Amino acid sequence: MSAELEFKPRIVGFLCNWCCYGGADLCGVSRFQYPPYLRVIRLMCSGRVDLSFILRAFSNGTDGVFIGGCHLNDCHYNTEGNYDALNVMHLCKKLLENVGVNPDRLRLEWVSAGEGIRFAEVMNDFARKIRALGPLGKSEGIGQNELQSKVAEITKLVPYIKIVCQDKLASRLQTPEEYDGLFTQNDIEKLFREVVSYYIDPTKCRACSICLKKCPADAIVGGKNHIHVIDQEKCMKCGSCFEACPTRFGAVRKVSGEPVPPPIPEQARIIARKSKEDAM
Ligand code: SF4
Ligand code: SF4
Helix, strand or coil: CCHHHHCCCCEEEEEECCCHHHHHHHHHHCCCCCCCCEEEEEECCHHHCCHHHHHHHHHCCCCEEEEEECCCCCCCCCCCHHHHHHHHHHHHHHHHHHHCCCHHHEEEEECCCCCHHHHHHHHHHHHHHHHHHCCCCCCCCCCHHHHHHHHHHHHHCHHHHHHHCHHHHCCCCCCHHHHHCCCCHHHHHHHHHCCCEEEECCCCCCCCCHHHHHCCCCCEEEECCEEEEECCCCCCCCCHHHHHCCCCCCCEEEECCCCCCCCCCHHHCECCCCCCHHHC
């Protein structure tokens, strides 16, 4: 038996409840054959597939990710979530390419609930292609662990990427040519080149803890009468602390194109309040 045939890839499939999941169900009921190693995750809409879901699947060593939704303009919600899925897929392919993952490992298809046979055909074809690529990292010529950690790094940046790309992610294009140009390699390089970090200026922080409460990543360390600091390892670069810090303090700074200053030592973080007014 050839190595390609022996290899049983891990494929995760995000299927929308109304169409593709129905197609998969019909496929099973009709006894059409498709690879047994597809792990299905049912979602109400393909538009619910967050960029982080796909990247996390790859950072966990998945060999292929499939997204199945309703045909365009057939979305069951007036948000037309399948256009969102299409935009996310185009962005994600470029991000994967940038870190060295073969973008063919990600595939999106429209399958209606009546297209059981089409579901089987698409899945058989995708599985054949993933088997030919081999385990994650093989066709890329990069060790699997190295590739997984590179993907994990960009997964941490998803909130930042979504903020920077929000206009393009909300676009509604019509032709494949338009989609081909939606995200360019230049856009992605610029995205990483201009990545913004956040830093709390110890001379301005008044330890009000507003930023700490807003941080979704538990990345801010601080307490009563203690200058707050950002743990850069945990920070997702969402910018919530920058927005939340009261303008009268203006303690959170954006840092781009230069190293983030190191946090001040623990013993230097205590704020000595002189009076009640100084407390706030
Ligand atoms: S940018 Fe600020 S709020 Fe967002 S994760 Fe980083 S420290 Fe937390
Ligand atoms: S919101 Fe601003 S002043 Fe308040 S703790 Fe955070 S950085 Fe310091």
